[in-house]
Amino acid sequence: MPLNKQFNKDVCRNLFAKDSRRLFLKRTLNSATITLAVSSGLLLPIQAIAAWNEVAFAATNLQTAIKSVLGTDLSRASDKISIKIPDIIENGAIVPVTVSSTLKEVSTITLFSEKNTAPLVAQFELDKDCIAFISTRIKMSQTSNVIAIVTARGNNYSARKKVKVTIGGCGD
Amino acid sequence: MIRSSIKIRAKIKNGITTVKALISHPMETGLRKDRKTGQPIPAKFISNVKCVSNEKVLLNSQWGVAVAKNPYVSFKYTGGSIGDIIKVSWLDNTNQSDSIEAKVK
Structure with a gap:
């Protein structure tokens, strides 16, 4: 009987050993896949240089948002910026916005929706080869101004357009 | 092959390349909140979208939650030529x- 018990124990141990080996193999394989993904450029490039202005995107007030994303809340109203949005939006979850400008050397275009929980929508940094043009779709919680701030030669220029929203697009 | 989450089109007209x-997402x-469980x-x-062509970053953008579902973005640049490779990449808050x-057409 004791011999049998001993045998059982051995079998058990062996089984466990096998299991842990399998686990180890699995883990190594997993990490190998990750390394492969990184080295093949699937994961790394954008993550390595990704910067996200958490403070600005978390700001709940328009002035704070503008100040934390641009460093200053000073901007000159300019008629050289055009914002193309329909006057009335039925569904605030999809608001097509097109911003273009005839200003020279535009480096960034920043979009705000005044009364959203977090007013900062997005910031686009453009290369000098780019034309001052951005077209995208945003969400708006309620009727308010959409503000575009265009930075050209270090100066901020702004334009706004009032949009009437029938059904808000943030939350339910 | 897994289908990419991005659809991209780049077209040249009168020296201006439009990327869409x-x-x-x-x-x-x-x-x-989830309507059934009430859980948020x-x-x-x-959070980040980047567009690169010829090792030059054309567009580098930071997005917040207020960009619409299944985002669309379009921009224009000069100096592109037919056959140029244009690369668009995104990164979200869950990494x-x-x-x-x-190719630019």
Whole structure:
């Protein structure tokens, strides 16, 4: 009987050993896949240089948002910026916005929706080869101004357009 | 092959290249609640989008939750030529990412 018990124990141990080996193999394989993904450029490039202005995107007030994303809340109203949005939006979850400008050397275009929980929508940094043009779709919680701030030669220029929203697009 | 989450089109006309990209992504704000359970749905949104051509960063953008679901973005640049490779990549707040390459037509 004791011999049998001993045998059982051995079998058990062996089984466990096998299991842990399998686990180890699995883990190594997993990490190998990750390394492969990184080295093949699937994961790394954008993550390595990704910067996200958490403070600005978390700001709940328009002035704070503008100040934390641009460093200053000073901007000159300019008629050289055009914002193309329909006057009335039925569904605030999809608001097509097109911003273009005839200003020279535009480096960034920043979009705000005044009364959203977090007013900062997005910031686009453009290369000098780019034309001052951005077209995208945003969400708006309620009727308010959409503000575009265009930075050209270090100066901020702004334009706004009032949009009437029938059904808000943030939350339910 | 897994289908990419990005659709991209780059076309040249009169020396100006127009790039249009459509990304399929939920862009969850984190403010919504599940209708059945009442639990808040965690935020999942694209935070960075980059567009590179000829090793030059044409567009580098930071997005918040207020960009619409299945985001669309379009921009224009000069100095491109037919056959140029243009690469668009995104990264979201859960560290997921994707990228795609296309030729300028």
